[in-house]
Amino acid sequence: MASPGENLKINGDRLWESLMEMAKIGPGVAGGNNRQTVTDEDGEGRALFQSWCQAAGLSMGLDQMGNMFARREGTDPNALPVYVGSHLDTQPTGGKYDGVLGVLGGLEIIRTLNDLDIKTKHPIVVTNWTNEEGTRYAPAMLASGVFAGIHTQDWAYDRVDHDGKKFGDELARIGWRGDEEVGARKMHAFFELHIEQGPILEAEGKDIGVVTHGQGLSWTQVTIEGKDSHTGSTPMPMRKNAGLGMARVLEAVDQIAWSHAPDAVGAAGHIDVFPNSRNVIPGRVVFTVDFRSPDIAVIRDMENKLRVAASDICGQMGLSVSFEKVGGFDPVEFDEGCVTAVRSAAERLGYSHRDLISGAGHDACWINRVAPTAMVMCPCVDGLSHNEAEEISREWATAGADVLMHAVVETAEIVE
Ligand code: HGY
Ligand code: MN
Ligand code: MN
DSSP states (O other), rough: OOOOOOOOOOHHHHHHHHHHHHHTTBOEEEEEEEOOOOSHHHHHHHHHHHHHHTTTTOEEEEBOOOOOOEEEEETTSSSSEHHHHHOOOOTTOOSSSSSHHHHHHHHHHHHHHHTTTTTTTSOOOEEOOOOOOOOSSEEEEEEEEHHSSOOOHHHHHTTTTOOOOOOHHHHTTTOOOOSBBBOOOOOOEEEEEOOOOSSHHHTTOOSEEEEEEEEEEEEEEEEEEEEOTTTTOOOGOOOOHHHHHHHHHHHHHHHHHHTTSSSEEEEEEEEEEEEEEETTEOOOEEEEEEEEEEHHHHHHHHHHHHHHHHHHHHHTTTTTEEEEEEEEEEEEEHHHHHHHHHHHHHHHOOOOEEEESSSOEEEEEEETTTTTTEEEEOGGGGGSSTTTTOOOOOOHHHHHHHHHHHHHHHHEEEEE
């Protein structure tokens, strides 16, 4: 296959302008974004993305999970398309680039190929996956998970948010529930550009992360029941303090993760306290423990140790405890051919690079189950993400999109 010339580059200013334009939709309170999945703001972001795709001459597809597919024809209409994309939904206190860079980086490839009238044998399809974040509706990567056959669509539709609203109803309400069967599309390959969301690339002065693997993830929802009672008049020995139980369990979570240092991590980001009143001892707490490691045996060990520790702690305190696995995936090894396309693209373009294990989960982790898949990463400032202060440089965005384009175009086969 002919490789693209090293002077094939995207238009970094145009990509940056699109990122800043998208960032205006669902603004946060501190310079980032709050464009959570299947909210009105998500719908607005989708509409803007669709208008840009149509302006670039792409034909639009939409499946029953709201996954968006914008297709540029190849010279061989029967050739399986090369897909490229990520997600437009954000955390409640999200950054402007998490996911968005991968979707708009894919669109920038199309805009550049159109500018230069470059044709490829395989069609290219830019993709926006619904609900990658899993923050309003667990689990993360929900729609790419249905696409890859991990979850059933009915199960996904029935997921409820904090207010009891169902995912399927909300997707229909914002008008982005399509007709296409989810997962019917077959792919030649899938590529995803994403910010690292960690400190390694910036610390080592590397432009590009060649993602060979993704670490595994486990989400266990823990419910501890005690007894609501007055914080003033209930004697200490009589208390059934579920909040205190949670505090001791979270200390154990931290120790469990440290026991597998340096490659394991653990914490709880979601915590609900009931009744959450200043003068009531919490009678019930519900929280989600997030464990991650590149080694599945370590993840299983951390899950087991959590259950043992939480059961012991709650037993000693007269509290009840229950567990529910609400998300997770095993460590991922990406496709060697696609990874090589990414690495040789970085080399051809003269960008510094290093192999990398992704610390965060991505739609590519599920799509890797159904198509040859790889990821490109760029640095982010201080490795910070899932924070409105998330920041990248224009140069990092450009380098990442250049490498993404070369990997995609080489795989889609340029037609001379
Ligand atoms: O949780 C994750 O790793 C991803 O950001 N959804
Ligand atoms: Mn992301
Ligand atoms: Mn994220």
